[in-house]
Amino acid sequence: MAEERLYSSYLFLLESLELPTTIPILEEQPDKVEAVLRVTENFVKKVLKESPHLIPPQPLKKVEILQKMIKEEYITYKVIGTVSSIFTEPNGTPRQGSMAPLTRCKITFLKWVVPEVALKELSEFSHCLVYFKFHLNTNTVYHPLVVPPKRGEKTSVFATRSPHRPNNIGMTVAKIIRVGKDELYLGGIDLVDGTPIVDIKPYTYADSIQADTLQVPDWLNNSSSIKSIVKFDESVFPKLKQLVPTPFYSTLNDFVDVVEEVLALDIRTIHMQQKHTVKRYGVLIDHINVTFVQSGDQEVTVVDVEKCETAKFHSKE
Amino acid sequence: MAEERLYSSYLFLLESLELPTTIPILEEQPDKVEAVLRVTENFVKKVLKESPHLIPPQPLKKVEILQKMIKEEYITYKVIGTVSSIFTEPNGTPRQGSMAPLTRCKITFLKWVVPEVALKELSEFSHCLVYFKFHLNTNTVYHPLVVPPKRGEKTSVFATRSPHRPNNIGMTVAKIIRVGKDELYLGGIDLVDGTPIVDIKPYTYADSIQADTLQVPDWLNNSSSIKSIVKFDESVFPKLKQLVPTPFYSTLNDFVDVVEEVLALDIRTIHMQQKHTVKRYGVLIDHINVTFVQSGDQEVTVVDVEKCETAKFHSKE
Numbered sequence: 001m002a003e004e005r006l007y008s009s010y011l012f013l014l015e016s017l018e019l020p021t022t023i024p025i026l027e028e029q030p031d032k033v034e035a036v037l038r039v040t041e042n043f044v045k046k047v048l049k050e051s052p053h054l055i056p057p058q059p060l061k062k063v064e065i066l067q068k069m070i071k072e073e074y075i076t077y078k079v080i081g082t083v084s085s086i087f088t089e090p091n092g093t094p095r096q097g098s099m100a101p102l103t104r105c106k107i108t109f110l111k112w113v114v115p116e117v118a119l120k121e122l123s124e125f126s127h128c129l130v131y132f133k134f135h136l137n138t139n140t141v142y143h144p145l146v147v148p149p150k151r152g153e154k155t156s157v158f159a160t161r162s163p164h165r166p167n168n169i170g171m172t173v174a175k176i177i178r179v180g181k182d183e184l185y186l187g188g189i190d191l192v193d194g195t196p197i198v199d200i201k202p203y204t205y206a207d208s209i210q211a212d213t214l215q216v217p218d219w220l221n222n223s224s225s226i227k228s229i230v231k232f233d234e235s236v237f238p239k240l241k242q243l244v245p246t247p248f249y250s251t252l253n254d255f256v257d258v259v260e261e262v263l264a265l266d267i268r269t270i271h272m273q274q275k276h277t278v279k280r281y282g283v284l285i286d287h288i289n290v291t292f293v294q295s296g297d298q299e300v301t302v303v304d305v306e307k308c309e310t311a312k313f314h315s316k317e
Numbered sequence: 318m319a320e321e322r323l324y325s326s327y328l329f330l331l332e333s334l335e336l337p338t339t340i341p342i343l344e345e346q347p348d349k350v351e352a353v354l355r356v357t358e359n360f361v362k363k364v365l366k367e368s369p370h371l372i373p374p375q376p377l378k379k380v381e382i383l384q385k386m387i388k389e390e391y392i393t394y395k396v397i398g399t400v401s402s403i404f405t406e407p408n409g410t411p412r413q414g415s416m417a418p419l420t421r422c423k424i425t426f427l428k429w430v431v432p433e434v435a436l437k438e439l440s441e442f443s444h445c446l447v448y449f450k451f452h453l454n455t456n457t458v459y460h461p462l463v464v465p466p467k468r469g470e471k472t473s474v475f476a477t478r479s480p481h482r483p484n485n486i487g488m489t490v491a492k493i494i495r496v497g498k499d500e501l502y503l504g505g506i507d508l509v510d511g512t513p514i515v516d517i518k519p520y521t522y523a524d525s526i527q528a529d530t531l532q533v534p535d536w537l538n539n540s541s542s543i544k545s546i547v548k549f550d551e552s553v554f555p556k557l558k559q560l561v562p563t564p565f566y567s568t569l570n571d572f573v574d575v576v577e578e579v580l581a582l583d584i585r586t587i588h589m590q591q592k593h594t595v596k597r598y599g600v601l602i603d604h605i606n607v608t609f610v611q612s613g614d615q616e617v618t619v620v621d622v623e624k625c626e627t628a629k630f631h632s633k634e
Contacts, residue, residue, distance in 0.1 A: 074393050074394065074395055074396075075393070075394045075395075075396065075450050075485075075513065075515060076391050076392070076393050076394075077391065077392045077393075077394070077484040077486065078391055078392075078483060078484060079391075079392065080483050080484065096521070096522075096523035097523070098523045098526075099523065112459075113459075113461065113483055114461040115461075117461035117462060117473060118461035118462070118473050118474045118475050118483075119473055119475050119476075120473045120476070121472055121473035121476035121534075122473060122475050122476040124476065124532075124533070124534040125476065125532060125533055125534070126526075126530065126531055126532035126533075127526050127530075127531060128475075129488065131484075131486060131488075133392050142429075142430075144430065144431040144432075144434035144435035145434060145435075155438055156434060156435050156436055156437045156438035156439060157435045158435050158436050158439050158445075158517045158518070158519070159436075159437070159438035159439040159441065159442065159519050160519070161518055161519070161521070165516060166395060166397050166430055166435075166516070167394040167395060167397065167448075167515045167516050168392075169394065169448060169486075169515060169516050171446065171448075171488070171518065173523065173524055173526065196392065198392060198484045198486060199482060199483070199484050199486050200475045201475070201478055201488065202475070202476050202477070202478070202533070202537075203526060203531065203533075204413070204478070204533055204537060205413075205415075205528070205531065205533065206413035206414070206415045206416065206490065207490055207524070207526075208525050208526050208527070208528065208531060209415075209443075209444050209490065209520060209524075209525050210525070211522070211525065213443065213444075214443055214444060214520065214522065214525060215441075215442060215443035216441070216442055216443075216519070216520075216521055216522065217438075217441040217442070220521060
């Protein structure tokens with residue numbers, strides 16, 4: 001793994017400096033060999049000194065990024081809008097929005113897009129594709145292998161929907177609930193509050209692959225199909241009555257239904273399922289901290305709800 | 318339409334200059350009002366003088382783009398690979414790759430992505446989502462309304478898959494034919510040769526909406542379902558035997574099948590169907606110029622094939 005990262009970083013560095021990346025070409029251009037070796041040596045020395053376990057893939061200065069951008073090796077997108085969601089943090093956000101159809105968000109568009117004109121006829125479609133930036137990514141290192149939470153093993157990054165990929169672009173399929181003037185209300189979503197949006201496309205028949213034609217690996221099949229039973233402690237309901245209406249759910253039942261949907265998906269990673277001893281977790285849904293305990297192998301019980309901006313019990317120890 | 322473009326350009330200009338876009342805020346900041354008015358006046362004067370019918374939406378200098386990029390109002394993606402396709406120009410390229418499953422392309426990935434590691438396990442999926450740049454766009458003006466070729470009427474841009482949108486990002490669903498070391502072979506494609514790729518994601522059940530749940534407008538339904546009959550002039554087959562094998566199709570039958578598939582989709586726009594009097598067209602498929610005539614209302618006949626880099630008879634007059 002360390003060698004792969006080093007190799008990737010080295011190749012990226014060479015390409016950034018417009019130096020050849022293959023040995024035969026290097027041999028044909030002996031005057032460049034020394035430059036490559038000197039730059040590489042200094043680069044590796046510097047990085048290993050600063051952080052022995054990490055190799056940054058982007059040693060480029062901003063000016064160099066600009067130079068590459070002008071040459072169109074980089075593609076630049078403008079943010080067109082921003083998400084307001086019932087999910088304020090990745091923890092608890094469904095990995096597949098379609099499995100939790102009662103979840104809700106809205107996208108508010110920037111004025112220069114002229115959304116009242118550009119969006120209007122999207123209302124003739126039932127679903128849309130939402131393209132966004134994984135804005136909460138903290139990684140600055142590109143890995144060709146990632147560990148999907150529901151698999152728990154290293155997997156080729158392009159064979160996953162991991163947010164940690166060469167370009168931090170995400171896509172989700174959502175139900176169109178309502179097209180407003182400069183807002184779009186969506187259902188069945190996995191978008192976190194504050195997510196920057198870069199495009200909306202209508203979903204057409206060409207985007208749909210019939211189930212009998214589609215094949216996915218077993219690990220993905222299995223992780224999607226198992227659902228937990230969600231119970232509520234009796235003490236929760238009087239508290240809930242004090243908390244609703246929320247921005248997205250106006251009745252007690254609406255909110256209870258969405259909590260059931262979200263927790264039934266088992267939001268824990270393989271690691272959390274295997275390693276955690278304190279089986280008490282918190283998840284923020286629509287600014288309400290929902291505390292629950294793992295009450296059985298495939299059963300969770302909601303034990304508390306509280307209006308809150310940050311989850312008190314996080315799904316980690 | 319002119320007012321919408323002017324309004325969009327004006328708002329974008331204000332945002333670019335970090336000036337407020339709403340009247341109330343302008344009123345609260347009287348020192349900025351004069352600057353806004355002066356800049357706007359000069360901008361409008363200049364643009365109207367240079368080109369009375371066009372308002373450019375991006376009057377920003379490169380340095381200003383860099384400033385905005387650093388502030389994360391812009392998102393920058395690196396190209397990860399490039400398409401080699403049987404389609405070398407937009408003319409003839411299917412609007413929906415899934416309707417022409419015999420079409421082929423390959424994506425060659427850049428080395429810094431370490432494709433032999435990053436791609437490998439994608440082979441466990443039958444389909445993938447391909448994210449790319451619409452690199453042949455020549456428009457520099459953003460329009461909130463566009464005219465889809467198969468509709469022929471102005472339509473809200475987010476309700477279309479038009480390449481001319483706020484961000485030139487495209488997406489297509491493709492069949493995975495083979496995962497190579499640093500190459501990915503795809504089928505059922507609508508990608509033009511030279512297209513820059515920004516991401517590949519595996520297609521999962523969550524991306525698929527069942528036909529009974531999905532709704533699209535009638536104009537899209539109708540344009541997708543009608544297929545033409547494709548006939549071949551007898552004189553074509555001896556010529557074809559001289560031309561194959563091509564890079565993607567090794568036998569005569571393979572190539573004939575893909576020509577049938579592509580032409581059955583009726584590659585003409587509404588405008589071409591209604592206005593053209595000379596019903597003779599050319600389309601480049603796998604570097605072979607296929608000349609065909611509209612021999613009936615829903616019937617075309619291939620009359621010539623020729624190894625060629627540019628189509629001789631273009632689908633326009």
